[in-house]
Amino acid sequence: MVYTVKELFPTLQGEGAHAGRAAVFCRFAGCNLWSGREEDRATATCKFCDTDFVGSDGDGGGKFETAQDLVNAIESSWTSTSAGPQQRYVVLTGGEPLLQLDEELIEKLHQKGFEIAIETNGTIKVPKGVDWVCVSPKAGSDLIVLQANELKLVIPQEGHDSLEKLLARFEKMDYRNRFLQPMDGANLKINTELAISLCQKRPLWRLSLQSHKLIGIR
Numbered sequence: 566m567v568y569t570v571k572e573l574f575p576t577l578q579g580e581g582a583h584a585g586r587a588a589v590f591c592r593f594a595g596c597n598l599w600s601g602r603e604e605d606r607a608t609a610t611c612k613f614c615d616t617d618f619v620g621s622d623g624d625g626g627g628k629f630e631t632a633q634d635l636v637n638a639i640e641s642s643w644t645s646t647s648a649g650p651q652q653r654y655v656v657l658t659g660g661e662p663l664l665q666l667d668e669e670l671i672e673k674l675h676q677k678g679f680e681i682a683i684e685t686n687g688t689i690k691v692p693k694g695v696d697w698v699c700v701s702p703k704a705g706s707d708l709i710v711l712q713a714n715e716l717k718l719v720i721p722q723e724g725h726d727s728l729e730k731l732l733a734r735f736e737k738m739d740y741r742n743r744f745l746q747p748m749d750g751a752n753l754k755i756n757t758e759l760a761i762s763l764c765q766k767r768p769l770w771r772l773s774l775q776s777h778k779l780i781g782i783r
């Protein structure tokens with residue numbers, strides 16, 4: 566299996582329950598809900614993406630011919646921060662990482678001592694062995710990952726009916742942690758105020774800020 570990776574870099578997880586934790590980010594190329602081309606954005610299922618996931622030309626990106634090649638690159642990225650063997654943490658994101666993640670890659674990352682997290686839109690089955698699953702549902706897509714460590718809902722999304730009804734539905738489902746993340750873009754300030762007021766009204770939800778953007782890291 567050849568893995569196409571847009572970029573691979575050490576940083577801190579910026580979002581959700583593990584915010585602030587050292588991690589290597591492996592951003593896979595490609596997504597099933599948007600081509601990544603600006604001219605397709607308006608007609609895509611997911612229209613608000615903040616990420617360039619097209620191609621393999623980013624820092625640390627490339628085409629990795631084998632799972633072992635990719636794992637070696639992830640390990641080098643971890644070590645490049647002088648971090649030792651403890652608490653090795655990799656976040657597989659994209660694009661949509663579940664278009665490429667397979668059990669061989671999971672097994673080889675575990676052999677190197679990595680705890681594995683994924684960021685997924687929840688439309689593709691999660692293979693066995695992933696340690697932390699964060700699902701971020703998109704309006705107009707078929708959510709099939711109905712159980713996860715973390716649900717991270719970006720708000721507000723065009724195409725969702727009543728937000729309060731949607732939250733009530735997710736509150737009954739099997740997600741261990743629930744976050745509201747304000748949509749970045751022209752309305753970030755208003756969206757943040759909305760997320761704050763909803764978290765105050767509905768304490769099953771916590772606020773997830775994209776803290777990496779606030780502090781100017783990737």
Ligand SMILES: C[S@@+](CC[C@H](N)C(=O)[O-])C[C@H]1O[C@@H](n2cnc3c(N)ncnc32)[C@H](O)[C@@H]1O
Binds near residue numbers: 614685686746
């Ligand atoms: C770029 S996506 C990649 C992983 C996967 N495709 C997904 O959507 O979960 C990573 C995270 O960024 C969130 N995100 C994307 N665009 C955003 C925006 N404009 N504002 C806030 N969060 C955003 C997604 O919802 C997801 O939680």
Ligand SMILES: Nc1nc2[nH]cc(C(=O)O)c2c(=O)[nH]1
Binds near residue numbers: 577580658684777
């Ligand atoms: N630092 C940092 N944290 C993140 N958490 C989720 C991200 C993503 O794009 O998947 C992300 C990202 O792009 N950078």
Ligand code: SF4
Binds near residue numbers: 597599615616618660
């Ligand atoms: S599903 Fe994720 S990667 Fe795909 S377009 Fe939406 S936010 Fe971006």
Ligand SMILES: [Mg+2]
Binds near residue numbers: 615
């Ligand atoms: Mg991001």
